Amino acid sequence: MIEVSHLTRVFRTYKKVPGFWGGIRGLFHREFAETAAAKDVSFTIAEGEFVGFLGPNGAGKTTTLKMLAGLIFPTSGTARVAGYDPTQRENAYRRIFALVLGQKNQLWWDLPAIESFNLLRAIYAIPAAQFKTTLDELVTLLAVGEKLNVMVRELSLGERMKMELIAALLHRPRVLFLDEPTIGLDVVSQKAVRQFLRDYNQKYRVTILLTSHYMADIKELCERVIVIHQGKKIYDGALDRLESSGGARKKIITFLPAAAGLVAFPESWQARHATTTKRAPDGKFILCVPVEKVVVASQEILSTGPVADITIEDVPLEDVIAELFSAQV
Numbered sequence: 087m088i089e090v091s092h093l094t095r096v097f098r099t100y101k102k103v104p105g106f107w108g109g110i111r112g113l114f115h116r117e118f119a120e121t122a123a124a125k126d127v128s129f130t131i132a133e134g135e136f137v138g139f140l141g142p143n144g145a146g147k148t149t150t151l152k153m154l155a156g157l158i159f160p161t162s163g164t165a166r167v168a169g170y171d172p173t174q175r176e177n178a179y180r181r182i183f184a185l186v187l188g189q190k191n192q193l194w195w196d197l198p199a200i201e202s203f204n205l206l207r208a209i210y211a212i213p214a215a216q217f218k219t220t221l222d223e224l225v226t227l228l229a230v231g232e233k234l235n236v237m238v239r240e241l242s243l244g245e246r247m248k249m250e251l252i253a254a255l256l257h258r259p260r261v262l263f264l265d266e267p268t269i270g271l272d273v274v275s276q277k278a279v280r281q282f283l284r285d286y287n288q289k290y291r292v293t294i295l296l297t298s299h300y301m302a303d304i305k306e307l308c309e310r311v312i313v314i315h316q317g318k319k320i321y322d323g324a325l326d327r328l329e330s331s332g333g334a335r336k337k338i339i340t341f342l343p344a345a346a347g348l349v350a351f352p353e354s355w356q357a358r359h360a361t362t363t364k365r366a367p368d369g370k371f372i373l374c375v376p377v378e379k380v381v382v383a384s385q386e387i388l389s390t391g392p393v394a395d396i397t398i399e400d401v402p403l404e405d406v407i408a409e410l411f412s413a414q415v
């Protein structure tokens with residue numbers, strides 16, 4: 087459904103030299119800085135897949151999604167979505183995809199959402215009966231029936247995001263590019279949006295490429311993830327495999343009473359349990375140990391003296407991904 091081949095986008099920005107003389111110099115001799123927001127990115131996504139698109143701030147996720155939507159042009163490389171070349175901006179292509187930018191408002195600010203939906207109906211020439219069925223279904227699933235006649239600028243962030251999703255789906259696109267659709271939402275709304283996206287993907291087999299900085303979104307929705315870093319693809323595969331790529335480890339978090347006076351775990355332990363240890367400022371000791379060492383390491387900690395609390399957790403996905411990024415530098 088989506089085929090991206092050697093996609094590259096270089097942004098050229100004017101480098102302003104500070105100060106008055108810098109300004110004068112800039113009049114005659116302009117210096118440019120080049121940022122490669124996407125560097126030779128290739129991947130393919132099959133119909134119905136729900137793929138997470140991850141990367142730190144500035145990695146090039148939004149840029150790639152915008153190229154797929156035909157909003158910006160690649161410097162080189164090609165993309166094809168459902169057989170269309172997004173750079174051609176054909177009307178037929180517009181009808182089959184939707185781009186949702188969580189950071190941007192696409193609905194008319196001073197109109198109730200329902201008015202925007204009616205405008206979209208006209209723009210996409212959606213038959214009245216189909217429009218009604220689709221709208222009713224979406225409004226029910228997202229539980230925003232009572233807010234349809236409220237001005238968009240008076241809606242809460244979560245309600246607005248739900249309206250944005252409805253607006254994006256009214257024309258029943260086959261491919262969805264979702265750029266941080268849950269940004270800034272409270273946990274309950276995040277859950278509602280996630281649930282909605284999962285059901286929608288399963289019910290209609292739409293292909294979805296999702297970016298989010300909330301790992302809960304990715305974990306709950308995507309079996310496959312593509313990770314980019316400084317414009318380059320550094321991982322493409324199963325989320326499970328990424329999670330376990332740092333080795334199956336657990337985190338043992340220990341609170342020792344201040345009186346225990348321990349400032350670091352003995353080095354001999356680190357060698358024995360193959361741990362990495364960290365002392366957090368709040369007096370917590372964090373050990374990352376291989377799964378098979380969890381029991382014996384915990385016993386050794388408990389036998390050192392008074393322990394106020396101890397918890398054992400999985401190494402969070404955030405940490406695994408952060409390690410992946412730092413390994414790239």
Ligand SMILES: Nc1ncnc2c1ncn2[C@@H]1O[C@H](COP(=O)(O)OP(=O)(O)OP(=O)(O)O)[C@@H](O)[C@H]1O
Pocket residue numbers: 097098099121122123141142143144145146147148149150
């Ligand atoms: N219009 C533009 N002009 C110049 N540089 C740009 C432009 N748009 C993006 N960039 C640069 O390209 C890089 C990638 O930006 P992009 O918005 O794609 O990152 P992102 O992965 O979406 O990050 P975030 O997680 O913060 O949203 C950044 O270094 C950014 O400064």
Ligand SMILES: [Mg+2]
Pocket residue numbers: 147148149265
């Ligand atoms: Mg972005």
